[in-house]
Amino acid sequence: MKKQHKIWQNYWRQIMGKPLNVETDPDCDLDLHFDIWDLEKDLFFKLFEKFPKSQELAERAYLLRWGELGELNNKLSSEEELIQEAKKSIQSIYNLFPSDELKNPKIVVKYGNDKLRLELLSKAGSISTEVDDELCDLIEKANGENGYNAYFFLSEPMYRLSSSYIPSNWILWTLTDRTDIDPYTPLLKLYYNDCDVALTNDGVLIFKLNNEE
Structure with missing residues (x-):
């Protein structure tokens, strides 16, 4: 490598x-x-x-x-819109890696500032953790050793664009052979709406950052 x-x-x-x-x-x-x-x-x-x-x-x-983000950057103004995007990602992740936690989970939307965000997310995990962890294997399965090498070479430069793994992994997802599923596109839309989607003991939390309050 x-x-x-x-x-x-x-x-x-x-x-x-x-x-x-x-x-x-x-x-x-x-x-x-x-x-x-x-x-x-x-x-x-x-x-x-x-x-x-x-x-x-x-x-x-x-x-x-540099591009025009189009619908990726559409403003999601209602809780229902946030929940619908989260459900798309949940279903994609469940199709890839079935789990009891993601089988029709309760979804809660909360709003708050950075302090509350850190407090809540410190007790939760990213909803995409399992996909994040398996992304390299999915890429290697599709492209062999060349894909494995590409994943580790590209991960850091792609991460540096926004210092977030959601945009980075959205880019790298193209290296998989799962053109029928894309768990990162809904998460990217939520990311551009200042939302985190996390898995908690009670279900799925969508936290929307609002520092104006």
């Missing part, structure tokens, strides 16, 4: 016009993590040409950085 990562590191650095064969490990190469997001579109898409499903990967990454 390290050998392949160095190859991709040099490929990216060449596209960006950076020095090659640096001693910095690809996982710690801040040029890869941050400077790629300032590239022109043609060079940005070129970054992904060595990876499986390169066009889909590039399109999703470019969309989140």
